[in-house]
Amino acid sequence: MSSSPQIVGSSPIRKEGTAKVLGHAQYVDDITLPGMWFGATVRSSIPRGRITSITFDPAIPWDEFTIVSAADIPGENCIVHLAKDHPCLAVTHVNHAEEPILLLAHPNRSVLPAAVAAVRITYEELPAIYTIEDSEKKEEVIWGEGEQANTFKTYLMQKNQQPIPQEIWDTADFIVEGEYRTGAQEQLYIENNGVIAEYNAETGVTVRASMQCPFYVVHALELVFNLPAEKCRVIQTETGGAFGGKEDFPSVIGSHAALLAMKSGHPVKLCYDRAEDMAATTKRHPSRTRHRTAVSKEGKLLAGEIDFAIDGGAYATLSPVVLSRGTIHAPGPYHWPYITVRAKAMATNIPPHGAFRGFGAPQSIFALERHMNKIAKVVGLTPEELRRRNFLTTGGHTATGQLLKDPVDMQHLLTRALEESNYHAKREQFDRENPTSIIKRGIGFATFFHGAGFTGSGERRLNSLVEIELTPEGQPRLLVSSTEFGQGTNTILCQVAAQTLRLPYNQIVIAQPDTGQVPNSGPTVASRTAMVVGKLVERAAQSLCVTLVSSGHLNHDYTPKDFRRAAVHYLAEFGTLKAEARYQSPGDIFWDDENYRGEAYPAYAWAVYVAEVAVNTTTYAASVTNFYALQEVGKVLHPILAAGQIEGGVAQGIGYALYEKCLWRNGHLTNNQMTNYIMPTSADVPPIHVTFEEIPSPHGAFGAKGIGELPMDGPAPAILNAIEHATNIAFTEIPLLPEDIFERMTKVPDAGTESLDPTIAGPIFSEATA
Amino acid sequence: MTTILLTINSQQRTIEAPPMKRLLDVLREDLNLTGAKEGCGEGECGSCSVLMNGDLVNSCLVPVLQAEGAHITTIEGLASQLAEGKKLHPIQQCFLEQGGAQCGICTPGMILATYHLLEKYTQPTLLQIQEGLSGNLCRCTGYTRIFNAIRAAALAGVAE
Numbered sequence: 001m002s003s004s005p006q007i008v009g010s011s012p013i014r015k016e017g018t019a020k021v022l023g024h025a026q027y028v029d030d031i032t033l034p035g036m037w038f039g040a041t042v043r044s045s046i047p048r049g050r051i052t053s054i055t056f057d058p059a060i061p062w063d064e065f066t067i068v069s070a071a072d073i074p075g076e077n078c079i080v081h082l083a084k085d086h087p088c089l090a091v092t093h094v095n096h097a098e099e100p101i102l103l104l105a106h107p108n109r110s111v112l113p114a115a116v117a118a119v120r121i122t123y124e125e126l127p128a129i130y131t132i133e134d135s136e137k138k139e140e141v142i143w144g145e146g147e148q149a150n151t152f153k154t155y156l157m158q159k160n161q162q163p164i165p166q167e168i169w170d171t172a173d174f175i176v177e178g179e180y181r182t183g184a185q186e187q188l189y190i191e192n193n194g195v196i197a198e199y200n201a202e203t204g205v206t207v208r209a210s211m212q213c214p215f216y217v218v219h220a221l222e223l224v225f226n227l228p229a230e231k232c233r234v235i236q237t238e239t240g241g242a243f244g245g246k247e248d249f250p251s252v253i254g255s256h257a258a259l260l261a262m263k264s265g266h267p268v269k270l271c272y273d274r275a276e277d278m279a280a281t282t283k284r285h286p287s288r289t290r291h292r293t294a295v296s297k298e299g300k301l302l303a304g305e306i307d308f309a310i311d312g313g314a315y316a317t318l319s320p321v322v323l324s325r326g327t328i329h330a331p332g333p334y335h336w337p338y339i340t341v342r343a344k345a346m347a348t349n350i351p352p353h354g355a356f357r358g359f360g361a362p363q364s365i366f367a368l369e370r371h372m373n374k375i376a377k378v379v380g381l382t383p384e385e386l387r388r389r390n391f392l393t394t395g396g397h398t399a400t401g402q403l404l405k406d407p408v409d410m411q412h413l414l415t416r417a418l419e420e421s422n423y424h425a426k427r428e429q430f431d432r433e434n435p436t437s438i439i440k441r442g443i444g445f446a447t448f449f450h451g452a453g454f455t456g457s458g459e460r461r462l463n464s465l466v467e468i469e470l471t472p473e474g475q476p477r478l479l480v481s482s483t484e485f486g487q488g489t490n491t492i493l494c495q496v497a498a499q500t501l502r503l504p505y506n507q508i509v510i511a512q513p514d515t516g517q518v519p520n521s522g523p524t525v526a527s528r529t530a531m532v533v534g535k536l537v538e539r540a541a542q543s544l545c546v547t548l549v550s551s552g553h554l555n556h557d558y559t560p561k562d563f564r565r566a567a568v569h570y571l572a573e574f575g576t577l578k579a580e581a582r583y584q585s586p587g588d589i590f591w592d593d594e595n596y597r598g599e600a601y602p603a604y605a606w607a608v609y610v611a612e613v614a615v616n617t618t619t620y621a622a623s624v625t626n627f628y629a630l631q632e633v634g635k636v637l638h639p640i641l642a643a644g645q646i647e648g649g650v651a652q653g654i655g656y657a658l659y660e661k662c663l664w665r666n667g668h669l670t671n672n673q674m675t676n677y678i679m680p681t682s683a684d685v686p687p688i689h690v691t692f693e694e695i696p697s698p699h700g701a702f703g704a705k706g707i708g709e710l711p712m713d714g715p716a717p718a719i720l721n722a723i724e725h726a727t728n729i730a731f732t733e734i735p736l737l738p739e740d741i742f743e744r745m746t747k748v749p750d751a752g753t754e755s756l757d758p759t760i761a762g763p764i765f766s767e768a769t770a
Numbered sequence: 771m772t773t774i775l776l777t778i779n780s781q782q783r784t785i786e787a788p789p790m791k792r793l794l795d796v797l798r799e800d801l802n803l804t805g806a807k808e809g810c811g812e813g814e815c816g817s818c819s820v821l822m823n824g825d826l827v828n829s830c831l832v833p834v835l836q837a838e839g840a841h842i843t844t845i846e847g848l849a850s851q852l853a854e855g856k857k858l859h860p861i862q863q864c865f866l867e868q869g870g871a872q873c874g875i876c877t878p879g880m881i882l883a884t885y886h887l888l889e890k891y892t893q894p895t896l897l898q899i900q901e902g903l904s905g906n907l908c909r910c911t912g913y914t915r916i917f918n919a920i921r922a923a924a925l926a927g928v929a930e
Contacts, residue, residue, distance in 0.1 A: 013866055020874030021862040023805025023845030027875060030804035188909050190809040190817055191875040240807070240875025241909050274810040486873030486910045640869040644915050648872065651912030674814035674907065682903040682913045 008499040008702045011640040015490035015510060016238070028194040028210045028237040029271045036196065037066070039260045039270035040112035042102035042119045043280060044094035047130075047349040047667030048142065049123035051092060051101070057118035065115060066264035068103040073259065075226030079251050080219060083152075085143070086315035086352070088224055088255050094123070095142060096314035096351045097667040098280040100252075105260040105268050128349035128667055132288050132309050135346035142314070143347035152312050152345040153320035155327045157596040159399050164294075164303040164338040172294035172302050176375045180291070180367035181733040182716070184311075184662040185284035185655070187356050188679050189485075191240025193249055193281055194271030197257035204231025205258045210239045211250035213523035214481050214515050220251035221258060229515075236513040239485035243652070244355030246485070247525050248318050249281050278672035282354025283662060285310040285322055285345075289330070289367030299381045299389045303338035306330045308364050312345040313352035319345040322353075324455050326360025328600045329713075331399040332368045333410055333449040334390040339399045349667050355525065357652065358712035361450060369446040369717030370732060373724060383721065387414065387447050400600045405588075407695050410606060413630055414447060417608035420691060421445075421628040426612065427725065434726065438617050441625070444721025445610040446714045451601025452699075452706025453528045456591035459583060459602070465519040466536035468497065468544050469578040471509065474567030476501060476544060478510040479578075480521040482533045487708055488641035489529050495637055496534050496701045500541035503560050519580070527706025530637060531603060532583065534701030539581035547579060586699060602699045605706060607631035609650075609714030612686070613722040620742040622723055624654050624686045624715075631710060632693040635703030642707055643690040649711025650688050655680045657716035661735045776837050778803070779847025789835035793827075794818045796834045797844060805845035805878040809907070816906030819879035820844050826886040826905075845878035848885065861885055861923045870919030872910035879906050884920050888928050894920070 019025040056062050070077045070089040079086045090101045104115055127140050134140070135150045143150055169175060195209035204227050207217055214234040221232035234254070239246065257270040272280070287310045294302040308330050312319035327343040376386035391410040397403055418424065423443055430441040453459050467479040476497055484490040494508040501508075511518055521533050548554040551573075554566035570577055591598040612626035629646050636642045659678040663671045671677045696703020716734050724730050729744050772789040775782070778801065787796055797803040797820070806829050809815035813828040820829045821843040849856040861884050864870065871877040880903065887894055887902035894902065899920050900913075908916060 011869075014869070014871065016874070017866045017871055018858070020871045020877050021858065021865050021881065022849055022856060023878040025874050026804075027807065029808070030798075189873070189875075190815055190907060190909055191807065191873070192809075239873065241873040243909070273808075274812075488872075640915070644869045644872060644911055647912035647914040648910045649912075652909070673812060674810040675812060679907060679909065680912075681907060682916070683900045685913050688912055688914050 007495050007505050008637050009635065009639070011638050012491065012495065012505045014488065015494055016484060025238045027191055027240050028196060028208060031196060031208065031237065033196060033198070033267040035266050037105045037107050037264055037266040037268050038109040038112060039103060039105045039257055039268045040116050041100050041256065042104065042116050044090065044097060044099040044101060045121070046094065046123050046125055047097045047128035048095055049093065049125040051090065051094065051121060052124050053122045054102070055120045057120065060115050060118045064106060066105040066260055068259045068263050072263055073224055075224050078223055079255060080223050081248055081251070081317045082320055083316040086317060096349050098351055100256065103256050103260050105264045105266070130348050130350060130664060130667060132311050132346050135348050142349060150347045152316040152347060153323050155323065155341070155343040155596060157327055157341040157343070157399060159336060159339045160401060161595055161597065162338065164305060164340055168294050168303045168338060173297040174295045174378050176293045176295060176371070176378050178291045178371045178374050179732065180289045180370050182287045182363045182366055183735050184286045184353065185356060185660050186278055186662065186677060187243040187245030188677070189241030189243060189245055192272045192274060192277040193246065193253050194269070195250065195254050195257045196267055196269045197254065197261040198267045199258060199262035204233065206233045206235070207254045207258055208235045208237050209250050209254055210246055211236050212242045212246045212483050212485060212525060214483070214513050215520045216248065216523060217250050217254045218515050220255055224255045225258065233514070233516045236483045239483060242485040243357045244359065244525070245282060247355040247523065249354060274674060275672050278677065279669050280351055282317065282352055284356035285312060285319065285353040285360065285363065287326070287363035289364055291367060291371040293371065293375055295375055295379055297379065299379045299386050301334060301336055301390045304331065304336050306339070306341045308341060308343040310345050310360065310363065311348050311350065311353065313348060313350045315352045317352045317354050319353065321455065322355065322360040324360070326364040328400060328451065328455065329361035330364035330368060332365060333392050333447060333606060335392050335396055336399060341399070350664065357649065358709045359526065361709065362656065362712050362716065365446070365448050365713045366717045366734065369448065370720055373721050374730060383445070384414065384418065398600065401597050402599050406603065406697060408606060410447060413606060413608045413632060413693060416693070417445065417610055417628055417630040420630065420689065421610040423610060430725065440615045440617060440726040441613065442615070442722040442724070442726025443610065443612045444718050444723070444725050445608060446717040446721065447608050448713050449604045449606050450527065450706070450710040450713055452531045452603045452605060453601055454526050456593055456598070456600060459532060460585045462522040462583065464522040464532065464536060464583045465580060466521045466533060466540045467519050467578050467580045468537070468540045469576065470567045470571055472571065474564040474571070476503070476508050476541070478508065478537060479518040480510070480533060480537070481513050481515065481518050482521050482529050483513050483524040485524070487645060488638060489524060491641060492530055492637045493534060493537050496537045497541045499702065500538050501545055501563065503563055507560060527708045527710065530704040531697070531700035531706050534637070534704055535699065536581045536583060538701045540579045543581060544577070544579035547577060603634065603697045603705045605631055605633045605710045607710055607714055609718045611715065611718040611722045613719060613726055615723060615726045615741065617745065620738040620745065622658055622736065622741060623684070624658070624719055626686050627688045627715070629688060629711060629714070630691045630693065632695055633707045633710065634697035634700055634705035635694055636692050637702065637704050642692065645707050646690045646711045647688045650715050651680050651685050653712055653715025654685065654719065657719040657734050658736055659684070661737060772835060774834050774838050776839060777841045779842070779844060785834060787834050790833045792830055793820070793832040793834050793837050794829040797829060803844050803846050807875055807878065809875070814907070815876070816883065817876050817879045819882045819906060821882055821886060824889070826883055843882070845881060848881065860926045860928045861888070864919040864923040864926065868919040868922055869915040870911065876906060876908045880908065880916055884923060887920065888924060893924050
């Protein structure tokens with residue numbers, strides 16, 4: 001066997017990188033098809049009500065336009081995700097502001113805004129609800145009925161299916177309660193949602209779009225057009241950022257453009273501008289988490305009750321699965337003798353919330369990691385010591401009863417992260433300097449985990465398939481529906497194939513995802529691509545090699561040149577060669593959806609993030625001045641891409657914690673511009689020190705686990721823990737803006753001192769035993 | 771319609787366009803130079819950045835009339851054309867090698883902002899880099915690897 005260079009673990013050039021730096025990469029809005037028209041969407045101006053009339057201003061030459069209403073839908077008027085509650089176009093009622101009602105198309109893009117404004121819609125308004133609390137009251141029922149009124153989904157997760165014995169609450173040394181909230185967050189990919197659709201009566205629908213999940217769009221089109229899957233072709237174009245924001249939404253905009261294409265008889269491009277994208281498309285679910293924790297005076301967690309509620313917006317979309325991930329991550333990387341999580345996704349008259357990197361976990365982890373610091377304070381331990389006394393370890397069981405077979409060493413990760421960040425010395429230094437300084441500095445951390453792959457039985461249901469074929473030149477070509485949107489899918493999958501086949505990286509090619517050509521390897525979500533799809537690529541590559549060897553064209557010991565020659569000879573003899581690999585559930589993975597019990601994820605990434613902050617007591621602005629991110633994600637396939645993922649996630653987490661606030665008025669997002677929705681700029685990011693601990697996982701390609709979502713979980717709680725250190729104020733809600741800090745620091749006399757902190761003295765914390 | 775004369779990537783062009791048409795739309799629609807992207811349409815994100823008479827401008831905020839007689843450089847004009855294909859400009863090469871491009875949508879604007887920065891400061895400090903790029907938003911990278919790319923380009927002596 002010839003010695004092969006180590007491709008996995010090195011950092012070859014991104015596959016599509018050259019086209020990107022040249023400005024040649026073709027994003028959807030860069031593409032023009034012959035005879036192409038442009039589309040636009042007429043939306044509701046109210047959050048909830050009955051449509052009473054639609055009129056068209058005669059000043060517009062409407063005969064030049066194609067106008068689509070729900071009556072034009074050949075199949076079901078429904079965008080299918082998990083439930084069938086979400087209309088493609090509203091008919092009689094609207095349930096949120098910006099709900100699509102009509103679609104317009106015209107050959108000239110510039111006339112569309114005036115035409116949209118010239119459609120007059122009148123409504124009989126109904127009372128709308130905007131908060132989890134209003135939804136819980138059920139005074140206004142806007143979704144479902146009976147038990148399910150206003151409730152998309154509920155879960156009850158109890159360790160060992162046992163309720164917490166009353167005795168624990170009666171005898172615990174401390175009972176610590178807390179409530180924590182997180183706001184909506186816009187994905188803010190720099191390329192807005194956009195598609196181009198074509199329709200042909202014989203061949204069906206073709207949609208080109210910026211997206212994560214081509215087969216989700218196929219599924220949506222099948223229902224809207226009442227067509228078989230083979231007549232719904234979906235092609236991913238170069239995608240300018242996604243972060244979950246192009247997981248479920250392309251099904252909506254793709255169906256809309258395809259309806260316009262069918263009725264107009266032209267290809268139709270429908271690309272949102274920033275204001276429309278921000279106002280009308282999905283965001284991260286706002287959340288409220290309530291903790292009640294029994295703790296011993298030694299700092300051992302005895303039992304935890306967690307009530308986790310998320311605001312799903314007006315339709316169910318992906319809320320049940322977002323809630324699921326949030327529920328499973330709510331207990332964190334700790335051992336709980338007893339734990340009960342009650343979770344619910346509630347309906348409001350806000351545009352539907354959807355997928356965003358982390359998918360429920362950043363919300364529940366924020367709450368837990370703030371609550372752990374509160375518990376530490378109550379018990380009289382440092383945040384570090386409290387966590388050390390409760391970490392999950394190898395051989396331990398998670399809240400779902402999953403046995404942790406793979407090595408877990410949170411103690412070591414914490415030690416290493418605190419050393420690398422010089423945590424203890426800085427804590428002392430800031431304690432010493434803060435009393436005489438206008439700038440209050442602080443350092444804090446969060447310890448957390450993130451499951452890789454679909455939750456529970458999801459991967460088994462997906463049943464993903466990967467293929468590798470040979471090009472006429474004898475190069476292996478990967479056929480997957482996994483999409484590249486910046487995170488490095490193309491590159492890492494080609495590395496895995498190259499390493500497996502012992503070929504140079506640049507000899508592997510990967511097809512642009514086109515459902516007419518590639519098999520369904522599942523959606524590009526849930527930190528699953530490196531681990532699950534990567535493993536399938538590895539197996540398909542092995543199978544390709546076996547076929548070539550057993551055909552007699554290739555010896556076991558081959559050079560890249562031999563491989564190419566053998567491939568060409570094989571093709572000359574047999575015509576084509578396509579190897580495949582289908583997902584096989586590991587034998588030791590079981591999940592019980594009914595009882596929320598079992599192997600929630602095949603593997604977990606583990607991490608400790610440390611934030612340093614400065615709070616200016618003149619401006620009340622908090623900023624992150626230094627950041628350390630240490631994680632164990634299995635084998636790192638591509639160090640530059642992996643670190644880039646972490647750095648980008650940390651920056652989004654800084655935005656989530658300190659800058660990005662969605663302002664709603666009567667159900668409308670009022671700051672739907674980059675001018676007034678503030679994401680971190682190059683001047684706002686601190687030095688981000690990224691380090692990895694590498695423990696290869698048996699489940700992923702060459703030992704890789706998931707990485708994409710992990711860095712979204714840790715920054716917000718680490719930053720607020722640091723702000724608590726800096727100011728002695730325990731903030732419980734994000735985003736935390738200067739006005740919020742101002743409010744707390746100035747409202748009460750002697751603000752900023754320990755004595756006023758409700759974590760110690762207020763009504764929330766109660767001692768169970770005197 | 772107005773007739774506008776301008777120089778784009780060293781080529782003289784004559785454009786027939788409404789005088790208030792955005793330079794961005796002229797580049798993308800009339801000249802098929804789609805490297806400049808529209809991210810926000812209000813001068814916040816910088817993904818439509820081009821160089822106009824050596825200044826970094828948001829082409830979504832420039833009416834084409836204002837570009838009369840101007841010298842415009844877009845991302846398409848940065849690499850040199852060789853017989854065997856495009857040869858990357860050193861800044862492009864550094865973005866590629868350092869992981870400065872992820873999804874790629876902000877990359878053309880970032881590279882032109884870097885070009886402008888390195889003309890101003892041949893060896894910029896981190897603060898100068900951060901300020902020089904603060905008009906160009908990136909949601910993927912957290913900027914760290916873009917900073918690395920710029921430092922590498924500065925070391926390569928791009929401005930000389």
